[in-house]
Amino acid sequence: MSDSAAIRRQLPRGRHHLTREQVVASQRERILVAMGEAMTEGGYVNTPVASVLKRAGVSRETFYELFRSKEDCFAAAFDRASQLLAERLQDSITDDVDALTRMDNILTAYFGHMIDDPASARLFLVEVYAAGPTAIKARMELQHRFVAVVATMLGAQTPEQQFACATLAAAIGAMVTGKIAADDLASLWELKDHLIALARRSGTVYGNAFAD
Known part of the structure; x- marks a missing residue:
């Protein structure tokens, strides 16, 4: 052990x-x-x-x-859950693969973390909105970091591409939150396939990773 x-x-x-x-x-x-x-x-x-x-x-x-309080404990639990997710995403990022494989690896790590630790996933995606403004601010900071991961994954360079990645990250967060709240973890893999297909069809909307 x-x-x-x-x-x-x-x-x-x-x-x-x-x-x-x-x-x-x-x-x-x-x-x-x-x-x-x-x-x-x-x-x-x-x-x-x-x-x-x-x-x-x-x-x-x-x-x-x-x-100090339940709120203080929640904040620490949120930080722990966020750090575990960040470490898993970081471990999945490699530079010596093509864009499609890199995106698949990152999304596999992201959704795999939700499935492996559903309690933590529910904590930082669902319950955080009931824990007060400080917790929600921390959630928004986590979302900004996720946007950066998406932008890097899709090769965003221009302000327009960065904004498109922010909207995509928000959509992913909303869809995943809904599935976590409904305890529908199995369908996350189907969502991953749809997201990869969307990125491949998007041309340079989100970035240059899938440019023709």
């Missing part, structure tokens, strides 16, 4: 070999994971801290040592 996997499991009772830093890291990670999982049942508004504590296996005292 890796070190990261070891600190994510619930700590054993009694004496153990973990340092204080590892204990805190384990508790924090379990709380962040539990926040996403708890909201799949009741949504952000109807998820009390007690539900998160039960799933995480930590005390209320431990929770408030790490987070």
Whole structure:
């Protein structure tokens, strides 16, 4: 078992070999994971801290040592989910392939992440809009980063192409959010195929990746 996997499991009772830093890291990670999982049942508004504590296996005292409030915990869980997605997308980007393969790789990573971690996907695509203006601002910043990924993927260079990529990213976000909210994860792969076909038909609307 890796070190990261070891600190994510619930700590054993009694004496153990973990340092204080590892204990805190384990508790924090379990709380962040539990926040996403708890909201799949009741949504952000109807998820009390007690539900998160039960799933995480930590005390209320431990929770408030790490987070000021449920809102603070949600913000940290959102940052965690965003970072995991960014890392997966980054790992999928390669320069030594053609545009079609690069787009397929990136979308496969994006949709694969949603399917592999639906609780996190729901957290940053659906529940974020119920968590207040600070969370929504963070969501918009994440959307801007996604636009940059789309623009790079499609070879956008002009302001018009950049704007077209922004509208495409917004459409992708809206469609994926709808599917996550409806728990219709399987159809994400069909959506991926339609998006690739759209990009191939678009000429230079979004960028020069598929220019004739």
